[in-house]
Amino acid sequence: MQHLKNWSLTYPDRRHGVLAPAYDFVSTVAYIPDGEAALNFSCTKRFDQFSEDELSHLAARARLPQRLVLETARETVELFRQYWRAEKASLPLEASVVDAVEAHLRTVPIA
Numbered sequence: 366m367q368h369l370k371n372w373s374l375t376y377p378d379r380r381h382g383v384l385a386p387a388y389d390f391v392s393t394v395a396y397i398p399d400g401e402a403a404l405n406f407s408c409t410k411r412f413d414q415f416s417e418d419e420l421s422h423l424a425a426r427a428r429l430p431q432r433l434v435l436e437t438a439r440e441t442v443e444l445f446r447q448y449w450r451a452e453k454a455s456l457p458l459e460a461s462v463v464d465a466v467e468a469h470l471r472t473v474p475i476a
Contacts, residue, residue, distance in 0.1 A: 395465035400472070416474035442476055 374382035394412075401410040407423035409415070417435055424434035453463055470476045 392462070392466050392469075394469040395462040398465070412469065413472045413474070420475065438475060446470075446476075 373385035375385045376382055400412055402412065404410065406415055407419050407426060409419065417438070420434055420438050421431050424431045449466075453466075456463075
């Protein structure tokens with residue numbers, strides 16, 4: 366298994382990599398409210414600038430189809446919102462953490 370920014374590959378046949386299931390989800394926004402990620406997305410570290418334009422730039426730099434990247438991002442955001450709404454009340458989180466995540470979501474353009 367290899368790990369890079371919480372994206373991992375497994376090699377079930379020891380030759381061909383496949384995306385591993387998601388893991389290690391930790392929201393730091395309740396504890397480090399500076400508005401920046403640890404690493405650049407493409408052009409910026411600022412969450413309030415993480416937009417579809419930022420993803421389009423990233424897709425171009427990575428030579429990935431822009432449409433695929435944007436559709437995947439939209440689907441991921443929608444699924445996150447769906448599961449967040451359904452599960453946030455049953456998660457072992459203090460109210461202040463839930464509030465911080467909610468506030469953060471309102472500042473991220475793609476969200």
